[in-house]
Amino acid sequence: xPARPPVxxxxxxxxxxxxxxVLVLAGCGGPGTRSGTxxxxxxxxxxxxxVPYWVNPDGKAARAVAAHRAAGRTAEAALLGRISxxxxxxxxxPDRPEAEARALTEAAAEAGKTALLVLYAxxxxxxxxxxxxxxADGAAYRAWVDAVxxxxxxxxxxxxxxxxxxxxVVDGCTAEQHHGERYALLKAAVERLKRQPRVTVHLDAGNxxxxxxxxxxxxxxxxxxxxxxxxxxxxxxxxxxxxSVAYGRELSALVGGKPFVVDTxxxxxxxxxxxxPAENWCNPPGRALGEPPTLRTGDPLVRxxxxxxxxxxxxxxxxxxxxAGEWFDAxxxxxxxxxx
Numbered sequence: 116x117p118a119r120p121p122v123x124x125x126x127x128x129x130x131x132x133x134x135x136x137v138l139v140l141a142g143c144g145g146p147g148t149r150s151g152t153x154x155x156x157x158x159x160x161x162x163x164x165x166v167p168y169w170v171n172p173d174g175k176a177a178r179a180v181a182a183h184r185a186a187g188r189t190a191e192a193a194l195l196g197r198i199s200x201x202x203x204x205x206x207x208x209p210d211r212p213e214a215e216a217r218a219l220t221e222a223a224a225e226a227g228k229t230a231l232l233v234l235y236a237x238x239x240x241x242x243x244x245x246x247x248x249x250x251a252d253g254a255a256y257r258a259w260v261d262a263v264x265x266x267x268x269x270x271x272x273x274x275x276x277x278x279x280x281x282x283x284v285v286d287g288c289t290a291e292q293h294h295g296e297r298y299a300l301l302k303a304a305v306e307r308l309k310r311q312p313r314v315t316v317h318l319d320a321g322n323x324x325x326x327x328x329x330x331x332x333x334x335x336x337x338x339x340x341x342x343x344x345x346x347x348x349x350x351x352x353x354x355x356x357x358x359s360v361a362y363g364r365e366l367s368a369l370v371g372g373k374p375f376v377v378d379t380x381x382x383x384x385x386x387x388x389x390x391x392p393a394e395n396w397c398n399p400p401g402r403a404l405g406e407p408p409t410l411r412t413g414d415p416l417v418r419x420x421x422x423x424x425x426x427x428x429x430x431x432x433x434x435x436x437x438x439a440g441e442w443f444d445a446x447x448x449x450x451x452x453x454x455x
Contacts, residue, residue: 165409168202168231168273168421169223175442176203176427194451195427202408203380203422204275206233206440209250212259216266229271233423234263234308237280237300242288246431246439253296260304264311271313275376275423276304278350281338282321285330302339309342317376317418320346323354323362324386332369344418345374351424352378353386353402360417367416374415379405380422383454397433398446403453426450 171177176199183192205219216232223230236259240249250256283289284297301318308316318340320331340346346366349359356379363375383403387395406420427447429436436443 163227165411166202166407167229167410168408169219169226169228170200170202171205171219171222174199174203175425176447179427179442179444179447191448194448197404197451197454198426198447201422202228202231203425204231204233206235206425207263209236209248209255209259212236213262213266216263216272217268218266220267220270220272223272224270229273230267231273231275231421231423232263232267233275234260234277234304237277237297239289239293239297241279242283253300256300257303257307260307264307264314267308267311267314269312272311272315273421274308274314274316275347275350275421276308276316276318276343277301278319278347278423279321281319281331281334282325285321285326285334298334298337302337302342305339305343315344317345317347318343319350320348320363320366320375322349322352323358324352328362328366328369331366335366335370340370340373343373345376346370347376347378347421347423349378349382351380351430352396353382353384353399355382355385356406356420358385360414364414364416372416374418376419376421376423377412377417378423379408379420380424380426381405381450383450394433397430398436398443400434400449401453402450403455404450405454 176195180192180195180199183189183195207215207219219232220230235246236249236256238250238252238256241247250259280297280301284294289297305316305318308314318335318338320335335346346363348363348366354362356377359377359379359382363377367373367375381402382405384401387399387401390399404426408419408421410419412418412420425440427442427444427450429439429441429443429446431439436446
């Protein structure tokens with residue numbers, strides 16, 4: 116089993132009606148940190164500088180807020196507003212990549228923001244576990260990445276590339292006959308995405324509880340870290356920000372001083388350790404939202420705290436949760452309620 120929860124499956128392509136709504140509402144998607152009604156909330160200019168990423172006004176959290184509000188559950192709506200008003204990554208899967216990338220980046224550009232995207236379609240994805248799937252083969256994957264890049268065009272996007280893809284080679288979860296191809300595909304993906312003028316690319320690099328940094332440096336080099344802008348740590352996991360930064364700094368020193376981003380979406384209470392270690396990755400109880408997304412980390416190596424995993428979406432069918440990537444309302448409320 117992986118040492119981190121399976122990640123969100125591909126975000127669905129927005130239907131035409133939803134796309135229209137996004138384009139109309141993108142400019143009023145919220146400040147991206149906390150609501151301006153909260154005491155001490157930053158002003159618009161401070162927020163824009165600290166959180167340049169787009170908030171999808173038609174995301175699952177926003178729809179859940181609307182449903183609670185319509186039912187008169189104002190307390191629940193307010194809690195989920197801690198998620199819906201902040202930028203979370205949009206996960207792009209194998210279907211209609213060009214149209215999806217174009218729609219998301221156009222909506223973000225219309226709002227004067229940067230799109231935060233996760234590319235998640237590597238062949239033999241997730242070792243056939245909860246988030247199995249991906250492109251049929253290497254040729255299909257290269258075509259898919261090219262389509263995503265065309266969809267982004269000249270617009271601004273921050274891309275987290277293929278959660279788990281390197282790590283599942285390092286830990287042996289991915290069959291050995293796929294290792295060489297996987298490294299080649301990741302390296303080619305980095306190079307293709309970097310041909311877009313306003314794209315930054317971060318290779319996924321696992322989390323502080325998975326493998327030692329020294330075991331990861333050479334695999335990251337094989338996967339194209341030299342051409343990437345940096346790497347991402349703690350994607351979909353619960354390791355504390357302090358642990359994650361220490362891990363990232365150690366790894367950075369081994370890969371040429373590359374900066375990194377930290378997924379803080381659900382790490383407010385750290386990892387769950389009370390249950391069966393084989394299941395602690397899957398919708399663990401008592402977790403909480405972590406630091407809100409921001410570029411102001413206080414550390415020049417830490418490029419940003421981001422919500423890469425979409426808080427409120429299930430890790431899989433465990434502890435009463437639905438399939439991976441589906442909205443898990445009770446869990447979302449717990450994450451928000453327990454946040455500091």
